[in-house]
Amino acid sequence: MAERLPVGANAGYLDRVPERLVVEGFRRWMAGYDTGDIQCWELAWNLYAKALGPKEARMAISELSCWVRAIRSAGNRSVCLFPYGCKRLCRDECMAVSMLAGVQHGDEHALKAAAFELVGEAGILETIEAARTFGSVLDSIGQHLLAVPRPVIDDIAQRPPREQFH
Numbered sequence: 001m002a003e004r005l006p007v008g009a010n011a012g013y014l015d016r017v018p019e020r021l022v023v024e025g026f027r028r029w030m031a032g033y034d035t036g037d038i039q040c041w042e043l044a045w046n047l048y049a050k051a052l053g054p055k056e057a058r059m060a061i062s063e064l065s066c067w068v069r070a071i072r073s074a075g076n077r078s079v080c081l082f083p084y085g086c087k088r089l090c091r092d093e094c095m096a097v098s099m100l101a102g103v104q105h106g107d108e109h110a111l112k113a114a115a116f117e118l119v120g121e122a123g124i125l126e127t128i129e130a131a132r133t134f135g136s137v138l139d140s141i142g143q144h145l146l147a148v149p150r151p152v153i154d155d156i157a158q159r160p161p162r163e164q165f166h
Helices: 017-035 038-052 054-074 091-104 108-119 124-140 150-158
Strands: none
Touching: 017 038, 017 054, 017 091, 017 124, 038 054, 054 108, 054 124, 091 108, 091 124, 091 150, 108 124, 108 150
């Protein structure tokens, strides 16, 4: 059966539940670390529980947490994120979701390229392993991400990062 994608002037990548869960979960979980405010993690939990139900949300949030922790500990720089609720994705958010899409679509080259762009060489193996687990859990609960081909990842990686977003 063909997958139905959102259409129209207001349709966007984050209108799909799997992509929204990954990006918004990533934003909120990272914000929790950055601010030390548990409310950010509560917002992530509420998003997942509403979309998935409590049983599947527990599984997904557990792996989201491990994946974010791996990215934070492996990275050689701060990860840039848009505020939660934003309909656009920044470069780092594109790389993050591309890692998980690579896992789900069996695209090792895309997975490794996105991971390298996001965290660099140090700690990349731990980050990839956490991405494999999180991507697999999402897949097992029916949250299938759209594929992000390697040429798209390479194109995004060549764009200059923004110094500020406001």
